[in-house]
Amino acid sequence: MVRRTPVLSSRTISDATGSRVVLKAENLQRTGSFKLRGALAKLAALGERSSAGVLTGSAGNHAQALAYAARARDVPCEVFMPTTAAIGKSEAAAALGATVRLVGANVYDCVAAARERADESGMTLVHPFDDPDVVAGQGTIGLELLEDVDDLAAVVVPVGGGGLASGVAIAVKSQRPEVKIIGVQAEACAPVAASLRTGEPVVAGDALTIADGLAVKRPAEFTLGLMRRWLDDVVVASEDEIAEAMVLLLERAKLVVEGAGAVGVAALLAGRVRVPERGTTVTVLSGGNVDAGLLASIARRHETEAGRRLVVLTRVDDRPGMLARLLALVAERGANLVEVSHVREGIDLHVRETAIELVLETRSRQHAREVLGGIADAGYEARVLR
Amino acid sequence: MVRRTPVLSSRTISDATGSRVVLKAENLQRTGSFKLRGALAKLAALGERSSAGVLTGSAGNHAQALAYAARARDVPCEVFMPTTAAIGKSEAAAALGATVRLVGANVYDCVAAARERADESGMTLVHPFDDPDVVAGQGTIGLELLEDVDDLAAVVVPVGGGGLASGVAIAVKSQRPEVKIIGVQAEACAPVAASLRTGEPVVAGDALTIADGLAVKRPAEFTLGLMRRWLDDVVVASEDEIAEAMVLLLERAKLVVEGAGAVGVAALLAGRVRVPERGTTVTVLSGGNVDAGLLASIARRHETEAGRRLVVLTRVDDRPGMLARLLALVAERGANLVEVSHVREGIDLHVRETAIELVLETRSRQHAREVLGGIADAGYEARVLR
Numbered sequence: 001m002v003r004r005t006p007v008l009s010s011r012t013i014s015d016a017t018g019s020r021v022v023l024k025a026e027n028l029q030r031t032g033s034f035k036l037r038g039a040l041a042k043l044a045a046l047g048e049r050s051s052a053g054v055l056t057g058s059a060g061n062h063a064q065a066l067a068y069a070a071r072a073r074d075v076p077c078e079v080f081m082p083t084t085a086a087i088g089k090s091e092a093a094a095a096l097g098a099t100v101r102l103v104g105a106n107v108y109d110c111v112a113a114a115r116e117r118a119d120e121s122g123m124t125l126v127h128p129f130d131d132p133d134v135v136a137g138q139g140t141i142g143l144e145l146l147e148d149v150d151d152l153a154a155v156v157v158p159v160g161g162g163g164l165a166s167g168v169a170i171a172v173k174s175q176r177p178e179v180k181i182i183g184v185q186a187e188a189c190a191p192v193a194a195s196l197r198t199g200e201p202v203v204a205g206d207a208l209t210i211a212d213g214l215a216v217k218r219p220a221e222f223t224l225g226l227m228r229r230w231l232d233d234v235v236v237a238s239e240d241e242i243a244e245a246m247v248l249l250l251e252r253a254k255l256v257v258e259g260a261g262a263v264g265v266a267a268l269l270a271g272r273v274r275v276p277e278r279g280t281t282v283t284v285l286s287g288g289n290v291d292a293g294l295l296a297s298i299a300r301r302h303e304t305e306a307g308r309r310l311v312v313l314t315r316v317d318d319r320p321g322m323l324a325r326l327l328a329l330v331a332e333r334g335a336n337l338v339e340v341s342h343v344r345e346g347i348d349l350h351v352r353e354t355a356i357e358l359v360l361e362t363r364s365r366q367h368a369r370e371v372l373g374g375i376a377d378a379g380y381e382a383r384v385l386r
Numbered sequence: 387m388v389r390r391t392p393v394l395s396s397r398t399i400s401d402a403t404g405s406r407v408v409l410k411a412e413n414l415q416r417t418g419s420f421k422l423r424g425a426l427a428k429l430a431a432l433g434e435r436s437s438a439g440v441l442t443g444s445a446g447n448h449a450q451a452l453a454y455a456a457r458a459r460d461v462p463c464e465v466f467m468p469t470t471a472a473i474g475k476s477e478a479a480a481a482l483g484a485t486v487r488l489v490g491a492n493v494y495d496c497v498a499a500a501r502e503r504a505d506e507s508g509m510t511l512v513h514p515f516d517d518p519d520v521v522a523g524q525g526t527i528g529l530e531l532l533e534d535v536d537d538l539a540a541v542v543v544p545v546g547g548g549g550l551a552s553g554v555a556i557a558v559k560s561q562r563p564e565v566k567i568i569g570v571q572a573e574a575c576a577p578v579a580a581s582l583r584t585g586e587p588v589v590a591g592d593a594l595t596i597a598d599g600l601a602v603k604r605p606a607e608f609t610l611g612l613m614r615r616w617l618d619d620v621v622v623a624s625e626d627e628i629a630e631a632m633v634l635l636l637e638r639a640k641l642v643v644e645g646a647g648a649v650g651v652a653a654l655l656a657g658r659v660r661v662p663e664r665g666t667t668v669t670v671l672s673g674g675n676v677d678a679g680l681l682a683s684i685a686r687r688h689e690t691e692a693g694r695r696l697v698v699l700t701r702v703d704d705r706p707g708m709l710a711r712l713l714a715l716v717a718e719r720g721a722n723l724v725e726v727s728h729v730r731e732g733i734d735l736h737v738r739e740t741a742i743e744l745v746l747e748t749r750s751r752q753h754a755r756e757v758l759g760g761i762a763d764a765g766y767e768a769r770v771l772r
Binding site for chain 1: 389392394395397413414416418473633636637639640641642643674677678679681682683685686688689694695727747749750771
């Protein structure tokens with residue numbers, strides 16, 4: 001029932017790291033993430049015991065995965081989600097036939113509510129990671145890598161609750177103990193990295209991260225023990241590194257990868273992981289569930305930072321030909337006009353002036369500076385908005 | 387040297403069409419498009435005759451493909467591109483080792499310049515589609531489909547110059563004549579659809595389309611003849627349909643597909659293609675070369691149209707607490723504040739007022755209307771900017 005996701009080579013990342021790097025495109029998995037593997041494995045292990053139904057607490061990928069798995073096995077499914085969950089995610093779980101209950105402020109409240117409901121209903125709680133069957137299911141990615149990657153030398157894998165990392169590590173190292181397994185967390189929420197470093201379980205604080213799928217503040221003792229035994233290292237990636245990795249995967253690999261799924265690429269490009277000189281390093285793109293709005297934001301930000309986009313607010317006298325002169329000036333400097341808007345209505349402008357917002361495409365930061373210089377030299381005010 | 391690209395099922399598109407639809411993810415091909423197949427086939431056919439080098443005129447995918455193929459076979463490559471070509475595309479060809487020459491205003495000028503240079507230099511012109519070897523190379527997609535899709539019933543394929551459509555049709559129908567092959571053009575530039583309908587070669591006018599890779603105004607007689615013989619039908623897709631298909635592929639299939647590559651999905655979702663009731667329909671996602679800026683634009687537009695994003699310009703008295711009151715109001719109505727900007731500086735506001743631009747995330751069009759109603763009821767002006 002799971003898709004055997006493709007392994008895709010990436011020249012860009014290979015060149016950047018000086019080693020052969022390939023991508024396990026688990027973002028192309030059904031339901032958009034690796035979570036389906038664990039959910040299906042758990043339902044298979046439960047067998048008849050799941051007939052009263054299954055439930056879980058989750059804000060995202062695990063909820064969709066369990067809903068899909070339950071439907072495939074024809075058992076009822078309830079999902080407890082935070083009241084703040086994106087409407088797209090609750091709708092996706094409902095569309096897969098799950099009963100969605102919005103409760104509490106965060107995932108911990110939801111898991112607690114699910115546990116309570118399990119006790120009273122006879123339905124079975126399927127925890128997102130604190131469960132050997134779930135870990136075993138995620139490990140199937142490791143089995144596929146052993147078959148599909150000839151000279152496997154290292155696997156770089158995202159770490160949230162630790163189910164994916166543990167499962168892959170056990171699957172791979174049981175057959176090939178010399179293969180390095182390196183976990184990656186988001187710097188903003190990295191309790192596993194801290195726990196392995198200090199030898200004590202660390203609980204992370206509240207943190208917002210673009211890799212929201214990894215924002216598990218308190219990993220389970222079970223998975224923490226597995227990771228201590230089976231992982232070679234756990235490193236972190238910063239928010240900027242993760243966002244840039246998402247854009248690179250969009251532009252070069254043509255893949256939509258969520259923040260949590262891009263941490264491996266982020267860590268590789270930032271040099272936070274030492275890749276083996278020989279053999280192939282795999283990074284697992286664990287999921288692709290990210291809405292169009294966030295994609296647009298990171299793509300825009302990237303364009304702006306790369307000097308490929310310039311948004312300028314300026315003003316022109318409200319006389320015929322003044323706007324045309326400004327636009328001619330911009331065109332002469334080689335900038336491409338994407339959008340021009342008058343900011344005249346909705347604002348009281350008492351002088352005979354019109355405010356103009358220009359959105360320009362430029363070739364580089366240097367070019368953007370030249371265009372701005374040209375506008376200023378001609379006597380126009382120009383404020384860079386973004 | 388080409389990647390055997392995966393065939394991915396899509397529940398969303400299958401449900402929408404009432405038939406099994408799968409995606410041939412040729413956007414994951416090296417260089418980001420199917421064009422590599424034709425370029426490599428041509429170089430293989432030339433053999434020693436290519437040793438003086440190859441050249442072509444192209445604004446995009448074919449240029450990158452030929453540069454890649456030439457490097458792989460260690461022969462010189464020159465690419466003539468329009469002076470208006472996106473800097474990203476000329477840089478990509480140069481990074482692959484090609485000599486890039488910027489000439490002329492459009493692709494026709496570039497092909498003409500390349501032809502002239504071929505005559506004087508002894509290098510070989512590799513036309514993007516008017517060449518039997520190139521058509522044969524694109525046809526390898528058809529051979530893969532015959533092997534990889536058990537109950538192949540129809541193939542929906544983009545049509546620009548016609549090399550891809552002809553090659554796939556010949557490869558598939560030579561072995562399985564009952565399989566339907568349906569071409570799709572962008573409505574804004576559809577000379578092939580018109581030519582097959584009228585029986586006369588039609589030349590399209592200048593047209594801008596989001597499927598810029600298909601904007602071939604005058605297909606070759608050679609490929610037109612092949613398409614007349616081998617295709618069952620050629621339909622068109624509108625700009626809006628293509629943009630929506632691109633967003634759906636991003637959000638659901640997790641794939642970045644350029645406009646030209648999304649026309650098949652667009653036509654299927656718009657009901658412009660009658661899919662066979664039995665068997666599997668394949669649509670070829672022919673390429674994924676689209677820059678982050680365009681992706682951001684279509685994703686934003688989609689969010690706005692779906693009522694998930696609202697940009698409002700309003701004004702508040704320039705007194706303490708007025709902005710806080712507005713934001714509290716918006717929050718009470720359940721809208722998520724993404725961005726708030728003062729539009730005070732850069733514009734002369736002579737009254738004691740501040741203009742405020744709010745970017746809000748909303749759940750639906752209905753919800754967006756409720757939020758706007760709430761702002762108006764509280765006595766604020768509110769202009770929807772987009």
